Amino acid sequence: MSVLAPVAATGRLVLASLAMLGRVTIFAARATSHVFRPPFYGREFLQALMQIGWYSLPVVGLTALFTGGALALQIYAGGSRFNAESVVPSIVAIGMVRELGPVLGGLMVAARVASSIAAEIGTMKVTEQIDALTTLSTDPMKYLVAPRVLAATLSVPVLVAVGDSIGIWGGYLVGVARLDFNAATYLKNTVDFLEFWDVASGLVKGAVFGFTIAVMGCFHGMHSGRGAQGVGRATKLAVVSASVLILAANYVLTEVFFSA
Amino acid sequence: MIALSGIEKAFGPNRVLRGVDLTIDTGTSMVIIGGSGTGKSVLLKCILGLVTPDAGTIRLDGQDVREGPRDAFLARFGMLFQGGALFDSLPVWQNVAFRLLRGEQKRPKAEAREIAVEKLRRVGLKPEVADLFPAELSGGMQKRVGLARAIAAEPEIIFFDEPTTGLDPIMAGVINELIREIVTEMGVTAMTITHDMSSVRAIADHVAMLHAGVIQWTGPITEMDETSDPYVQQFIHGRAEGPIEAVR
Numbered sequence: 001m002s003v004l005a006p007v008a009a010t011g012r013l014v015l016a017s018l019a020m021l022g023r024v025t026i027f028a029a030r031a032t033s034h035v036f037r038p039p040f041y042g043r044e045f046l047q048a049l050m051q052i053g054w055y056s057l058p059v060v061g062l063t064a065l066f067t068g069g070a071l072a073l074q075i076y077a078g079g080s081r082f083n084a085e086s087v088v089p090s091i092v093a094i095g096m097v098r099e100l101g102p103v104l105g106g107l108m109v110a111a112r113v114a115s116s117i118a119a120e121i122g123t124m125k126v127t128e129q130i131d132a133l134t135t136l137s138t139d140p141m142k143y144l145v146a147p148r149v150l151a152a153t154l155s156v157p158v159l160v161a162v163g164d165s166i167g168i169w170g171g172y173l174v175g176v177a178r179l180d181f182n183a184a185t186y187l188k189n190t191v192d193f194l195e196f197w198d199v200a201s202g203l204v205k206g207a208v209f210g211f212t213i214a215v216m217g218c219f220h221g222m223h224s225g226r227g228a229q230g231v232g233r234a235t236k237l238a239v240v241s242a243s244v245l246i247l248a249a250n251y252v253l254t255e256v257f258f259s260a
Numbered sequence: 261m262i263a264l265s266g267i268e269k270a271f272g273p274n275r276v277l278r279g280v281d282l283t284i285d286t287g288t289s290m291v292i293i294g295g296s297g298t299g300k301s302v303l304l305k306c307i308l309g310l311v312t313p314d315a316g317t318i319r320l321d322g323q324d325v326r327e328g329p330r331d332a333f334l335a336r337f338g339m340l341f342q343g344g345a346l347f348d349s350l351p352v353w354q355n356v357a358f359r360l361l362r363g364e365q366k367r368p369k370a371e372a373r374e375i376a377v378e379k380l381r382r383v384g385l386k387p388e389v390a391d392l393f394p395a396e397l398s399g400g401m402q403k404r405v406g407l408a409r410a411i412a413a414e415p416e417i418i419f420f421d422e423p424t425t426g427l428d429p430i431m432a433g434v435i436n437e438l439i440r441e442i443v444t445e446m447g448v449t450a451m452t453i454t455h456d457m458s459s460v461r462a463i464a465d466h467v468a469m470l471h472a473g474v475i476q477w478t479g480p481i482t483e484m485d486e487t488s489d490p491y492v493q494q495f496i497h498g499r500a501e502g503p504i505e506a507v508r
Contacts, residue, residue, distance in 0.1 A: 132345035
């Protein structure tokens with residue numbers, strides 16, 4: 001084996017990664033352009049809105065509820081080391097709306113939605129339904145991809161907002177029932193320390209995460225391999241890539257929004 | 261008239277089509293035969309633009325298919341896919357009337373449904389089937405719905421991709437008869453790919469045999485049995501011995 005073999009392997013990996021990045025970027029740009037160009041498929045958009053937004057509410061809500069409660073317990077335990085238990089309401093609120101609401105909500109939606117989009121579109125590809133759409137003069141990017149991308153971009157911020165509220169409520173329940181906070185004081189501290197940009201930044205993150213989830217689900221579905229194994233692989237890749245990109249995008253957005 | 265000239269297509273190192281020349285006259289039914297994996301479906305997808313050929317030209321009525329508006333080009337075609345390719349999320353009637361519910365051929369919903377029900381009746385399905393979903397249908401019924409979808413917008417050209425695959429012999433015979441009737445009745449140009457010889461005899465006016473990426477033989481169905489071409493003779497009689505290598 002040549003001593004340059006590891007370098008060549010690394011080079012191949014880098015080139016393959018860059019090629020994949022390029023394909024995903026072009027796909028995302030095409031998807032975005034189709035969102036703004038007619039024809040528009042309203043029925044498909046509304047169906048996607050229900051599937052992505054409405055049916056994700058329970059899982060996002062439960063995640064936020066338990067996260068808010070656990071956060072209150074952790075901050076109380078940590079804060080009590082230096083007599084700062086009173087910061088529980090404000091830290092729970094800020095932590096939920098800035099970070100945990102968007103990120104955990106995004107990850108839960110990624111697990112639920114990116115997988116289902118990739119599996120659905122991948123199965124359509126394997127069973128020639130995508131080809132059938134084309135022969136029926138219907139662009140699959142317009143009919144399948146654009147409605148899902150738009151629906152996810154619009155609905156995930158709403159899910160984040162609901163998740164934020166439920167998470168703060170979870171912290172409130174634990175704070176009042178378990179940690180003996182005064183209910184009125186807890187609420188006052190929550191409201192007093194929360195600023196508009198704390199909430200808005202989380203919603204912007206939600207929109208970016210929603211876009212990412214739909215694009216990765218559609219991309220891997222449209223590029224699914226043959227058979228059950230191909231669809232399974234596309235589903236796995238959609239969830240993994242959407243999750244990793246959400247975490248990476250979260251860091252970048254946090255740098256942009258909050259770096260001093 | 262569809263005229264293919266020097267069509268080549270490779271997938272990586274696998275050269276599937278190596279220079280296909282074929283002409284399908286308007287109003288005739290051409291059946292392309294050949295073993296599995298010989299590129300019959302790829303050829304059909306090349307014509308529709310679902311696969312881009314590496315070389316060669318495809319002309320429809322003298323015009324290169326890559327030129328001109330694509331929607332208008334596709335509107336001239338109907339296609340029956342091998343597995344039906346029905347949209348799971350839509351009821352049967354919306355599958356059949358898909359083209360009539362959107363795009364340039366859009367009609368009012370009630371009219372589109374009426375046409376869909378009429379086309380379903382034409383392929384031997386009752387109106388009650390219209391509101392079922394594809395998953396609720398048997399394989400034979402799915403083929404019929406696929407056929408109804410293919411003819412719903414009154415195309416000039418219909419492609420049939422392995423129309424009898426997966427069906428029992430009786431249902432295969434019914435589908436073959438339906439295809440023949442519809443092709444004759446509508447006066448369309450038809451192109452069918454199959455390796456089912458009963459389909460060939462029921463549907464074809466002309467037959468072309470695709471092997472090793474080229475058309476090995478083509479001629480009228482009446483001459484198929486008499487031809488001395490060893491590839492055709494081996495294929496139509498299903499012999500293991502002959503120029504086509506059989507994997508045992």
